[in-house]
Every structure is written in structure tokens, then in C-alpha cells.
Amino acid sequence: xxxxxxxxxxxxxxxxxxxxxxxxxxxxxxxxxxxxxxxxxxxxxxxxxxxxxxxxxxxxxxxxxxxxxxxxxxxxxxxxxxxxxxxxxxxxxxxxxxxxxxxxxxxxxxxxxxxxxxxxxxxxxxxxxxxxxxxxxxxxxxxxxxxxxxxxxxxxxxxxxxxxxxxxxxxxxxxxxxxxxxxxxxxxxxxxxxxxxxxxxxxxxxxxxxxxxxxxxxxxxxxxxxxxxxxxxxxxxxxxxxxxxxxxxxxxxxxxxxxxxxxxxxxxxxxxxxxxxxxxxxxxxxxxxxxxxxxxxxxxxxxxxxxxxxxxxxxxxxxxxxxxxxxxxxx
Amino acid sequence: xxxxxxxxxxxxxxxxxxxxxxxxxxxxxxxxxxxxxxxxxxxxxxxxxxxxxxxxxxxxxxxxxxxxxxxxxxxxxxxxxxxxxxxxxxxxxxxxxxxxxxxxxxxxxxxxxxxxxxxxxxxxxxxxxxxxxxxxxxxxxxxxxxxxxxxxxxxxxxxxxxxxxxxxxxxxxxxxxxxxxxxxxxxxxxxxxxxxxxxxxxxxxxxxxxxxxxxxxxxxxxxxxxxxxxxxxxxxxxxxxxxxxxxxxxxxxxxxxxxxxxxxxxxxxxxxxxxxxxxxxxxxxxxxxxxxxxxxxxxxxxxxxxxxxxxxxxxxxxxxxxxxxxxxxxxxxxxxxxxxxxxxxxxxxxxxxxxxxxxxxxxxxxxxxxxxxxxxxxxxxxxxxxxxxxxxxxxxxxxxxxxxxxxxxxxxxxxxxxxxxxxxxxxxx
Numbered sequence: 001x002x003x004x005x006x007x008x009x010x011x012x013x014x015x016x017x018x019x020x021x022x023x024x025x026x027x028x029x030x031x032x033x034x035x036x037x038x039x040x041x042x043x044x045x046x047x048x049x050x051x052x053x054x055x056x057x058x059x060x061x062x063x064x065x066x067x068x069x070x071x072x073x074x075x076x077x078x079x080x081x082x083x084x085x086x087x088x089x090x091x092x093x094x095x096x097x098x099x100x101x102x103x104x105x106x107x108x109x110x111x112x113x114x115x116x117x118x119x120x121x122x123x124x125x126x127x128x129x130x131x132x133x134x135x136x137x138x139x140x141x142x143x144x145x146x147x148x149x150x151x152x153x154x155x156x157x158x159x160x161x162x163x164x165x166x167x168x169x170x171x172x173x174x175x176x177x178x179x180x181x182x183x184x185x186x187x188x189x190x191x192x193x194x195x196x197x198x199x200x201x202x203x204x205x206x207x208x209x210x211x212x213x214x215x216x217x218x219x220x221x222x223x224x225x226x227x228x229x230x231x232x233x234x235x236x237x238x239x240x241x242x243x244x245x246x247x248x249x250x251x252x253x254x255x256x257x258x259x260x261x262x263x264x265x266x267x268x269x270x271x272x273x274x275x276x277x278x279x280x281x282x283x284x285x286x287x288x289x290x291x292x293x294x295x296x297x298x299x300x301x302x303x304x305x306x307x308x309x310x311x312x313x314x315x316x317x318x319x320x321x322x323x324x325x326x327x328x329x330x331x
Numbered sequence: 332x333x334x335x336x337x338x339x340x341x342x343x344x345x346x347x348x349x350x351x352x353x354x355x356x357x358x359x360x361x362x363x364x365x366x367x368x369x370x371x372x373x374x375x376x377x378x379x380x381x382x383x384x385x386x387x388x389x390x391x392x393x394x395x396x397x398x399x400x401x402x403x404x405x406x407x408x409x410x411x412x413x414x415x416x417x418x419x420x421x422x423x424x425x426x427x428x429x430x431x432x433x434x435x436x437x438x439x440x441x442x443x444x445x446x447x448x449x450x451x452x453x454x455x456x457x458x459x460x461x462x463x464x465x466x467x468x469x470x471x472x473x474x475x476x477x478x479x480x481x482x483x484x485x486x487x488x489x490x491x492x493x494x495x496x497x498x499x500x501x502x503x504x505x506x507x508x509x510x511x512x513x514x515x516x517x518x519x520x521x522x523x524x525x526x527x528x529x530x531x532x533x534x535x536x537x538x539x540x541x542x543x544x545x546x547x548x549x550x551x552x553x554x555x556x557x558x559x560x561x562x563x564x565x566x567x568x569x570x571x572x573x574x575x576x577x578x579x580x581x582x583x584x585x586x587x588x589x590x591x592x593x594x595x596x597x598x599x600x601x602x603x604x605x606x607x608x609x610x611x612x613x614x615x616x617x618x619x620x621x622x623x624x625x626x627x628x629x630x631x632x633x634x635x636x637x638x639x640x641x642x643x644x645x646x647x648x649x650x651x652x653x654x655x656x657x658x659x660x661x662x663x664x665x666x667x668x669x670x671x672x673x674x675x676x677x678x679x680x681x682x683x684x685x686x687x688x689x690x691x692x693x694x695x696x697x698x699x700x701x702x703x704x705x706x707x708x709x710x711x712x713x714x715x716x717x718x719x720x721x722x723x724x725x726x727x728x729x730x731x732x733x734x735x736x737x738x739x740x741x742x743x744x745x746x747x748x749x750x751x752x753x754x755x756x757x758x759x760x
Contacts, residue, residue: 228468229463229468229469230468230470230471230472232400232407232463232469233461233463233469233561233564234471234479234482235405235455236403236405236455236456236460236461236463236565237456237460237482237483237486237564237565237567238452238453238454238455238456238457238460238483238487238490238568239456239482239483239486241452242504242505242508242509243504243509243520246506246509247474247509247513247520248471248474251471251473251474252471252472252473255473325473326472326473327472327473327548327550328473328548328550
């Protein structure tokens, strides 16, 4: 019961934050140079024509009317029409979203699979070679910039050794499943392995920093937990060491780790811009950069809102998980 | 208890009362810190008998807690048990290791310290158990109280499913088993029977609505309730020896009495032996039959309750007794012991009676290591003080300020900084 109420509260807070994001994104247009009319009007347009375009776009109405209108349209999934790209902003933003989500999830999976075991081994074999190897890795991982790592991986594994493709996404994860139903297992298998093959390097590039960060966090958290009195008490009652370590100490270590994982994943949804650029990954980051360069306002706004919503959503989910792990949070 | 003269090792259990369940000899635990070697426990001897409450009393930093942890083999790095024997009476265990580790077996007694590590670990829970000072930090905050007690029950159930083969109990519960138990719904380390037993135990220690409380988390319990739950957890394995390390220190005075009564009732009911560790002489007087007084990592006086309370020989024991208020003679001033607990850093410990620098009766004879002497009173009364064998001689007394001028040790008595002492001081008694 308490848990349900907690989730409801967090959900409502999330809605408020999204509303704030929308408001800021809406306001951005008024404080940035560049008249939207210019995007539509020909260079030699007469003032009358410009006036008509502004009226057609609704720009001559009071700001609050425009704002209400904008929110109303957003609630109906309409992010406006991009005259520059000649397409609905929602169409383009939503079509790019899966690629970004795939990359975010894949790099998070890389991070979780590598970092938590590394951190645990490092903590339980403190001052042994395994610990030194893991801490060295995390130091290098944290200090390596994404773009450099990405370029080096491409140079070494793609260009020199020809093991991985240099760029692109091939079929998406989701479309691979469409193929499964449309054309059977063979086509699906080809598509999904192709997808894995393409996403491997971007996911590793994006996940390395993340892996290093979480390894450190897990190591120090685990050391901290293992030094606590309850661990000694748990050993005193004769519980097998496996349970002491993983059921008791690791569970408590994961509470802060889950938070960081979630927050990082939130930033990955919007923040993979550089990695997406290095690997020409067709996601939101690339779209946002292109839209900014073109002053393509509906797409900029749409992308930012989707990133914002994604961030909030991930955070609410993290809170839910956090409350599940740490019962004290609910109260 | 015959000694085997052909064995090169100093084999065989030491002599003692036939009722002994535990005979601890020369237990020595050191901490190897950056400041140097800390002698937290130095050559501690004591016996614990069937169904008795044995008290260990001393100031913060006297090595009581480390002694307890050493007995159940829970000393953590940078600490290490460097010497000593812990003879435990367990005929089944003795029979099992008679051939494999003959040096560790003598009659019904087993020297736990010489058994393989896995076996030592398997003794925790069903043989030795411990209650800690602060119940709040001694339970995992993110696991329900009932579940934590059920774990202790489960340990005992799995052990007693195979009573004669200690080695089979030591077979690990590996990562694979844990993964399966965690991921497969309806599986887990604890069985439903253990969980039901946990609720029974909660009821037994006087927790109302035990079935509901079992599903609550430690932060939903009050301190007194939590210590009751700790008692339930410690008794879940039906241990032979229960070590209670300052079980009431973190509690309100009224709750203290309840917990002590509970412990005494359960101890009488289950006929468990209890080692009661405390700085509170009131607790000792109320609970214990025999008592050991610890100072600077050593047992300085040992005997029956009457020996130690009515007939103390060691000036430290006298000092402890003098520093509790006497309700019958409220007029007399309390006499605190001057000075502080000494540093336990090896480099700062001289070859002398460690109490000499605070002792009102320090003499020249005190400037050498003091052995245990028999003292007046019962047969068991012994003390680490020359006053047991000679009279206090004014002429031989050390002059005032003798230790201040001592070049090596007296200048620094930063005992609060050393880890062994710090551990106890910090928990605030």
C-alpha cells in the first residue's frame, strides 16, 4: 500500500517536471535569435508576405495563447510541422528514438554485466592482483574520452582488423522482430546478428566510462558494507559466506549503484551525441545536432522534450527500484 | 584429560573443572596497524561452564570485545589471532577429528583454533553465537527481521540435518545455488518451516504480534524490541555458548533490565552457557556466577562473584568497585580511577604491570611482568598482582610522577587513537 502511494507520488512529480521541461523548451524559442518566419519565407519576401506567414504560423497571437496551444497540441502528440525538413516533427523524432534507446540500453547492459562483478571481485579480493587489475581498468576507463576511444576502436578493430563495421545501424532491434514474423527465423537471425555487429563498438564506447564509474562505485560500496556491524553479526550466526556477501552486503551496495545507473542511463538517452556522431548512429543526438544547425525549431523542441520525458521516466523507474531495494525510502 | 608426552606440540586440553564447556588459554590477538602493533588481547585465559553466566568486565578499550570476537573467530584484518587455544567440549566433533587432527583433540575436548577454517565457521550458530552492543547496526536494514532470524534457524536446521558429519555442513552454499534460489520463484535459502520458527522465536522473546512484526524491517522496531530480536536470532541456532557483548549498553535503563531478565530466563530455560561482556558491574552482579576482570588486554583478576566483589586483591578491581555509587552510604565520595586506559601499542607497552602507572599501590616489584597468583577466597580466585603474595610496602613504593619521567612510554598515552580501543570508545558507553 505504502509502495503504491509512493509510486503515485513520484509519478505526479515526474509529470510536473515534464511540464517544466515543456515550458522551458517553449520559452527557448523566444530568447534565441532567429525568427521562425525566416525558415519559411523566401529571402526576398515582402513584409506583407512575412506578415501572412507569421499569421499562418500563429506567431502574431499573444504568447500565452501560443503556449496553451502548444501544450494542447503536444498532448495530442503533435510537435509541430518542420518546414525545413518538410515533415512532422513527431514523425522524425519518434523514428530516431529507437536507435538512441537501443544504444543507451546496450551500453548500460555492457556496463552492468562488466562493472558489478568487477567491483565485487575487487572488493572481496582487496589488495590482490584481481583488485589492482580492476582498479587500473576503472582509472583508465574513467579518464578516456568517448570520442577518442570510439575513433581508436574504429581504427583498430574496423579499419585495420576489419572485424566490425565502421558505422551505421543496419536493421534496428525492433525491425528485426518485424522480420521474424514477416519472413521467418532465418531473416530474423541475419538481421539481429547484423544489429549486434553494428552496435557492439558504439555500445562499448559509450559503456566504458559508465562501466569504470560503476566498478568504482560497487567496489567502494561493497567495502563499506562489508565493514559494517551487521555483516559481522550475519557471520556470527553462521550464515554461509556466499549469502553474507551477495544476499546481504551486495544488496545494500546496489542501492546507490542503481541510482547512478539510472541517472546515467537518463543522460545516455540524450547525451550520446558524440558517440552517435563518431559512428554515424542515426539517433536523437545526431538529429538534435542537425536540427540546431538548421534552426529547425519544431525538431529541436521535439527532440528536447522526448529526451526530457525519457530522463524523467528513467528516474521514476529508478526511484521505484530504489524503494524496492531500500524499504526505508518508502516512508 | 591425559596429556600425551610423545606429542611434540603442547597438546591436550588444560586442566579445569569437568563442567567446562569452553577453556580459553593464552588467547592473543594483535592488530597490525600503520601506527604499529596493537596488543588488543594478550594471553587471556578463562573457562566457561555448562549453564553458567561468566562475566568479563573492564573499561572501554580493555580488549573485552576483541576477546569475544577471537573466541568465535571473527577478528577482521588488520587484526589477527596470533596465539592461544580455544578448547570446546563437543564429543561428536572430537570423535570426528581424532584421527585427522590429533593435536586438536583431547578426550571430549577440541581445540577449535586447530580445526580447518570451514569447520570453525560451521560452529558459528549451532555452537557459538553472539549478541552485539548496538542492535540497530547489527541487523541488515534492508532485510525483514523475520527473514534474518529465519536465516539463523536455517543454518541450524541444515547443520542438524547431518549432525555427525561436520565436514558435510561445511560444504559451501555457492554462487550457483544462490542464483537459482534467487531467480526461481518459490525458492530461497530459508524454508517455510524456518520462517515459522522465526515467528515462534519472536514470540518467545516477548515481541507482541510476532507474525506481523516478522515482516517488518529493523527501522520499524524500537531499540529494545530490536535487541529482543537479536536475542531471538542468537538463540535460533540453540548454541552451547552465547557471547553477549555489552547487550544492554545502547538501551534505556528500563529496557536494559527487561533484556537482562529475558537473557537470564532464556539462559536458564535452554541451559546455554553465556559469556557476558560488560563495563557495568551492576550487570555482572546481577547475572554472573563467575567473573574475569580485564585490563589492557589481560585478565587481571578472576574468580567467583564473591571473590571479586567482596575480596578484590587487584587495585584495579578495587578501583572499579570504588567508582560505583553505593546506595547504603551515599555520603562517601565516588573514587574514580585516576588516568586513562593505557595505549596498547606494542612499542609503548613496557615490561611491567600495565596498571602500575595508575595504581595507588605501585611498588618496585611491579616493574616486571606479573604472572597469575592464587589469591585468598575460593580455589578459583586468581589475580595478576603482587599484592596477592606480598604486603604493600610503603618503603618500596614508586615515587609520585615516576611514570611521567619514564622516557619511552609515559609521555604519549593516546590510547583513544588506537583502533582496538577506539572501536569500543566510539560506540559510546
